[in-house]
Amino acid sequence: MAMTQAARAGIDQVAEASIAALRAPSVFNTQPWRWRLAGDRGELWADRSRQLSGLDPEGHLLLLSCGAALHHATVALRAAGYAAAVDRLPDPERPDLVAWLRTGERVERDERLFRAIYQRRTDRRPFGDERPGAAVLDELRAVARRHGVQLRLVRDDQVPAFAAAVAHAGTVEHGDPRFRDDLLAWTTRAGFQRDGVSARTVVAAGGRTVARRDFAQAWPAGLAAGEGTDRGTVYAVLATEADEPRDWLAAGEALSDVWLTLTASGLAASPISEVVEVPGVREALRRLIGGVGRPAIAMRIGIPLPGSEAVPPSARRSGTEMVGLA
Template structure:
């Protein structure tokens, strides 16, 4: 970038943090374009999952999570990111234009940036330790700062949410096209994307536990002594007042804020989108759990068992594959990309 703005090293360091964001099946559906005075986030529609995410909602949420990771990364490096979301209606894949100004990082921003390389999607059982209510309030505040509502699913709401998770899981298991896509994006060992075998446990058949996606070739072992019968899993629902593209992008930013805050507090987290991927099941969650707002993400969290081994990092694509000069962004995406 030009003199007085973040140098190339800072830009690459922040984007490297951004691409550690979670995305459905670790599809990493984003590209970043560097201009002289700004940085631009684009959706990569070639990475949209046709069976899992036919309307692109999960794609936008993943890109929003990467955008929030970017904001936190730049903040920790001394730069305030001013974000212009969906800056050009004529270019639907152009999700954000980001400009910068010098800013002293806060202790909270530094702590959240430190959580980025430690965050994992942990699909294992939780312990029986209760999550303090104050921790959930801190996560809710972080989500609210992104314009999104967090609700803890308890009592009847939890019953309906668990039923929705179970129904979506049952129907997906009976859908051959969905199963083919899931197998293609999981069970990986050396690929820079997709869900690695080492990150997925076998489906937990313990009575009363939440059903999970049946990823291909699971290799992750449950911690010794973790039975799943008395774990204190908390289910959070992140919802928005509208269901347009801006709302979904902001929901992704809020998802990142929730996950990083929980990681900073020492909690194990796992984003869940399966109950929201089938329109009628999502409407049930909307009506029974999120009080008429539009559910965008479910987060499962709790304390990992005391003897749980640290999870390995999920692989990411090389920086050179996702970071391009702005004047060449036209080739992969089409259209005339201008500075904003």
Template sequence: MRVAEVMTAPPLTTTTDAGVDDALALLARHHVSSLPVVDAAGRLQGLLHEVDVIRGRVPHAALAGGTPGPGAPPAVVGDVMAPVPARLGPDTDLATAADLLGSSSVTSLPVVDDQGHVVGVVSRSDVVGVLTGTAGDADDGLDTLTRRLLQLACRAPSVHNTQPWLWRATGSVIELYADPARQLAAADPDGRSLRISCGAALHHLQVAARALGQGCTVERLPAGPGSTLLARVSLEAGPDQPGTPPTDADARADLEAITARVTDRRRFTSWEVPAPRLEHLAGIGARAGCAVVPVVDPGRRHRLEELVEQARDLLSQDPAVQAEQRAWVQRSTHDGVPREATEGPATRFDDRPVVDPGGIDRADGVLVLATPTDEPLDHLRAGEALSRTSLSATTGLLSMVPLSHVVERPETRRALQRDVLGSALVPQLLVRVGWQESSRERLAPSPRRPLADVLLH
């Protein structure tokens, strides 16, 4: 078995000129102990270990409050990084990688191509995955780049973490299909939430393609609005070598956001999200075909909160919806909402499991995703807007939680359009935005289906 078949890609990296404090935050945010260090072109320069970052950065009590002297810790990563104990290539035999990991103090090693670009990271846990039979998608028949793109696309948010998408890859063309078997019959009989979820995956795919050196042309609903074929994406090699790590900061941030994003339904802090931050998110999310509307007016905000609670009460009285939601909590190791995301002192869940939280706190920011009409293309566009907004929120260290139940009931959806939007725009989704407690343990990403389960041949 080759390293390329089990490595994590794209890798999380830092740069030689990055601030050490920024690198420290990156290590903490992603719960990793080391990072490959690359230059502006993505070529491997060294390794940054957490022990190197923290050494000398916490003053002893006797020195607290003093001014840094000549011995102050380095400010940039290039001054504190360590040499790489061994270099692996994508074609390196996994047994060789395992021997190197076992004989060194590091828990992971970077994987570089012939030009020295970092294309992945292989860790001891990757090797353990092979030994226990839990390694991912090595036998899916995909080339390395396509597999990487689809793995990233499948990190998109979806209603109840149903992941209701299927993919067909043929050469440079990737097709996205809805998976009707994963439609929520009780809560989503028209398939609106299903298509919104697929739209988010479509945008994740576009982001990943751009970041990995691929241009792409998207044809939405190529077989018409009644087909399960939702999009056809044609890939084209960009100016950079396909599959190489991104060289610009925006592309790196996009990839970090895809891997870091989680739906954390726990109660936000009491810190308000400033209106300019909401406006910025709305501007990022809004594109042709979908508007993102911040709700900041006190009167409309109060009415929205009433509608959210009304929708929760209505759904709590629907036995079919309740049974469906319970079925998707702790459903399996590959899908559904993990129980840790529904329990604990800071959660909004109670004995009546509702996968979308019921209330909106005073400090929560609120955005409404709305479209001109209510057709399948609108739903797909709303999903793409959801992806854009959530990735931007993640980059800005904000947490974002979609609320679908207020649009699942016709009466609350009509009232949301009339009383809150006050326009002809059709509400597709409500999201709340806020800050998580910095001291709170970060939730692990929700589980994902193996690629073999979502591939059409």
């Protein structure tokens, strides 16, 4: 059957949105998703071959990453003047079908977050002394809430306990051969694979309250820590009400929305997921934020030092690999 002109226009927009979504962040830059374009909609599929079996056995961080890709695609549609019509986890028989995405009604073009897609980076350097303002933090809370996700700030008096939890998670993981296998696999990817954590974006150790993730297994860190003290950095935990795939997907969409919003406001961030990867540490974090909700991921948010060089973009797989016709 010939496709109507409207369906053709819709799928073309979804195809373009799936290309913008290549820039979405993902755990260890695994980019664990694929798009299949079928009729007037895009199907977003989780790619289990890219799941971190030691670090993420349930696929929690995999679905967060898919959620980030989904949200990036909706931002691209909005920039083109369309609302997104999304069906999340639409088929219980096919749990890896993450979402159906179509163009919804016409809306006013909004390019603010779309521009942030290309500016956003995982910035692991210590940030400055000044704390992000209350207004922008309130905005980030509201952004997360739109996805049914709570953004809880770690209070200043809780930061030492949070830092201890991060450090403990690191120690547990580095003592676990399954984790070390994942780390080694995704920090030593060949250039042509265009995935994995890039040495160029990893920061040297520097005195700070909350230890940075130790990626430096096979190569030295590529980015200097700079002059930041991290004194103004705030630590946030995204928490969901329940602990099901649907919640992890929502947490990924919230992570993307919060991150693009803070980028558009001139702030920078990097996720801290080791605290949810080790079950005992995740439980401790849950108690730390008051026992309400399930921690999905934590992040550090701050003001980049004036004049600091841009973090280099990390690699992405190509559109022809990630997007295809059904």
